Amino acid sequence: MSTTTSDTPTTSGTGTPRRPEDASTAGPSTPGAVQPPAGRRLATGLRSRLPSAAGWRGTASTLALALPVPVLGILLWHVGVQQGWTLPFGIQMAFLPTPAAVLTRMIDISVGGQIDDAFSGTLIEHLTASTGRVLTGFGIAAATAIPLGVLMGRFTVVFRLLDPVINLVRPIPVTAWAPLALLIIGFGDRSTIFLVFLAAFFPILLNTIAGVRRVPVRLLEAAAMLGTKQAQVLYKVVLPSAMHSIVGGLRIALGLAWVILVVGETVGISTGLGSMITQARDMSKTDLIVAGMVVIGLAGFLADRLLVLLVKVATRGRPTLS
């Protein structure tokens, strides 16, 4: 897709979230996602929709290339801890747990039976609490930002009314909202959900606006001359055409939601992955901190994959939508 560079979704001010990858890197065996450029690509176009031997070989070679670097990294980590290396920024590897210790801790918090302390077997509880907050905040953000973005993208008046306000509020890092949120909302679920909502809101909004404004005029003209009623243009043309950009915004927002979760769960909350990490810090349990970090990373990754899968299923793998 040659337009992907201009489609790079806009991020909000906090952190550096994972960018949604270009569709062409999504794996050679992804059925239906391949959209060859106009031209004599018919044969390849049809063939690439079927999973093939070549596709599986492609997956194998992707794996072969993806594995060596992490394996080497874990190896170096282990050696570094044993030898007590000092890295740039004054990182003292001696204070780090070994990969094996982290693995033990992860098994322990998942199913118990290894370390047997207050954290044994509590992972599911923390993970459920965190996931609930992420999904609630993210859900509210999507449910408000997409309609608002459509309005702002479609109607110049609405855009000019709201754009200045948004540009003033958006640069404030969500982390800077955290102390205020605690004071005006109080400890507990709601202030964390509010922070997640804030973090997720702007990427979705900005990408929706951009997607809606980029709807090709030609498609609007085509819809008009085919007799599309004004009220239907939104569903028939604008949303399908802006879909790609909106999904990009959702993915960035979901990534940010997990980032901000840890901040939101630092104070006054006893469940959640962020709270688990905070308690681990107070007890200097570095293996638990790293285990918590790994879980958050995995959860964020899985959430992103799940979102992509969901979109693909909902749009039945149609080109330019998923």
Added chain:
Amino acid sequence: MPRIGNDRAPQPATIRAVDLGKRYGSPGAGGVQAMAGVDLDVAAGEFVTVVGASGCGKSTLLRIIAGFEPATDGTITVADEQITGPGPDRGVVFQDYGLFPWLTVSENIAYGPRQKRYPSAVVGEKTTRVLEAVGLTRFARSYPGQLSGGMQQRVAIARVLANDPAVMLMDEPFGALDALTRSAMQAELSRIHRETGTTVLFVTHSIEEAVVLADRVVVMAGGASHGVPGHIREIVPVPLARERDATSPEFNELKRHIAALVHEGVEAAA
């Protein structure tokens, strides 16, 4: 040969422009007078092509009839009705196709009939018939992005035909195609026109294409960049029988005559 369109014969419509003019931009000094004083009468079922140098207002004329742009002077009617906006009675075929990339070929074609809320059996039957007419039955379930340019343009034509348009408006539809595909598409369009009897207004830069297809060729001249608003220089009838031989002396005589008109138009304005 399958019949195209509705069981009721589609009603081709007349197009009538009287003293038509178009000014882009502000009515004051900032505007551009793109076109002025265009009088044109197209009979129902007639095939009219429009040629002329770049910027002489061919697309402007077409877009006014399509309802995408309002005229700023004069009147324009299709089937004796004033144009107020785009509508399915006037099918437009764009040079860049304008197909919906997220819909399959058959869904693109079924789009218009579905907007008219025809029962799904009727929609399906129309789609099948039109697909067959443009020879794309095998590609019904492909997406536009998987097709060649020529095939995409056939889908665009089929999509318009499925709406039983009274008028077809085509703006350099074959401009992006290679010579071979182009002449095949011309033959196909001629056949479709014969079968449907739809009125066609067809803009092209190729004088040969204009003569091959048309009952009459409208030669336009001028244009905002020449300091003269775009206008009709001459309307040349093509009295040749169908299945035209592009190598015949009569054909070439017409071509030369029209080419001279187009070039004079440019020089006179310069």
